[in-house]
Amino acid sequence: MAQEGDAINITCITVGKSAGIYLKRSTVRLMVVTHFSKKSESIITESYKNRTIISGSLNNLVITITNIQPNDTDVYTCHATVSDNIQGNGTMVVVTEKKGKRKYGSLGVILIVVSFFIGLVLWPLSMMLKKWVCNLRKSQNTSCTVYEDMSYVIQRNTSCQNNQYN
Known part of the structure; x- marks a missing residue:
């Protein structure tokens, strides 16, 4: 486990004769990261070129990324090149984001919590206001209430007798 921006070391140990070592990504993104041979020639994939350091001997090779x-999270495996390719055990690398680089920082969490508590306070107030408005409407003069039936079957005279606009 490593955080974004850190460096990791992967050690490739071989026993016996080998002509070179491949470091490959083998699960998430299949690719060769680097190849190091007896002639001390190293071939490094472009995306790792300026951030890979190879040290040690061919039998005990340390690759630092x-x-x-x-997006570097994957299983990295060392492959020794002899007459047959021999694959070693893999090294799983999991990269996490830096602690200060979260989508919702501490300020965002504080705003969410404050908004929640404001909602808890405003909801009962809105219910009390609704009840107050309802009671206010009931207490108004209801001497002339007009009901309209919008159906075509029943047509009644629904005009109000004391309506000033008649």
Whole structure:
């Protein structure tokens, strides 16, 4: 486990004769990260070129990858090149985001919590206001109430006798 921006070391140990070592990503994104041979020639994939350091001997090779990113999360395996390719055990690398680089920082969490409590206070107030408006309407003069039936079957005279607009 490593955080974004850190460096990781992957050690490839071989026993016996080998002509070179491949470091491959083998699960999320299949690709060769680097190849190191007896002639001390190293071939590094473009996306790892400026952040890979190879040290040690062919039998005990340490590959350091610096400035790792979340998309570097994968299982890395060492492959020794002899007459047959021999695959070693894999090294799983999981990269997490830096602690200060969250989508919702502490300010965002505080705003969410404050909004929740404001909602808890405003909801009962809105219910009390609704009840007050309802009671206010009931207490008004209801001497002339007009009901309209919108159906075509029943047509009644629904005009109010004391309506000033008649």
